[in-house]
Amino acid sequence: MSTAVSGTASDVIGVLVVDDHAVVRRGLSAYLESTDGIQVVDEAVDGQDALVRLRRLAGAGRLPQVVLMDVLMPRMDGITAIGAVLAAHPGLRVVVLTSFGELERVQAALQAGAAGYLLKDADPDEVAAAIRAAHRGDVHLDPAVAGRLTRHLVSPPTGLAALTARERSILALVARGLSNRQIAAELHISERTARTHVSHVLTKLQLSSRTQAALVAIREGLVPPPGA
Structure with a gap:
């Protein structure tokens, strides 16, 4: 089993960005690269590509600490990929960043082991905050998502x-x-x-x-x- 390490200074959080839309990947990478304490180590186009890239990064001693993962992607979707990534690299943390906030998807992602769930209309600073929270071992949820979960727990649907x-x-x-x-x-x-x-x-x-x-x-x- 691989453990999360980084080829950069210990206070820098390495991130793998996983999204099937090139514009989204590049936009996220550009923002994160300009953010203190965060470095994008690679990008992947879907869950299957993410596993391949993580294996290569681990072999090079550059495994990131956090994976920023979309949900709907070809070949291997994000929910499936969360479980596969954590099985192969249990020291990693996965933050979901997606356009879909349905309760079923949120619960599936958290059950798979996600350390955060954000919607793509989140402010860039919130994305960075979720990455830092995941790195600390905390769970960061989009406010709208957190509200849905709370209402579901307080008053289960009938x-x-x-x-x-x-x-x-x-x-x-x-x-x-x-x-x-x-x-x-x-x-x-x-x-x-x-x-x-x-x-x-x-x-x-x-x-x-x-x-x-x-x-x-x-x-x-x-x-x-x-x-x-």
């Missing part, structure tokens, strides 16, 4: 709001009368996975039958009523 996007799709298919096998075929998943999703939907909605689930889906407008 009804359809408690379902993930996939679970809402499952609910709509249940309302259409599809069996677990048919749902599996429709979504290209295993029948066991479909059955698990249906069970989660019923549990979250506090329902005891597929018929009740279908009625909820119709009432909430997920599917039209029969004969409509």
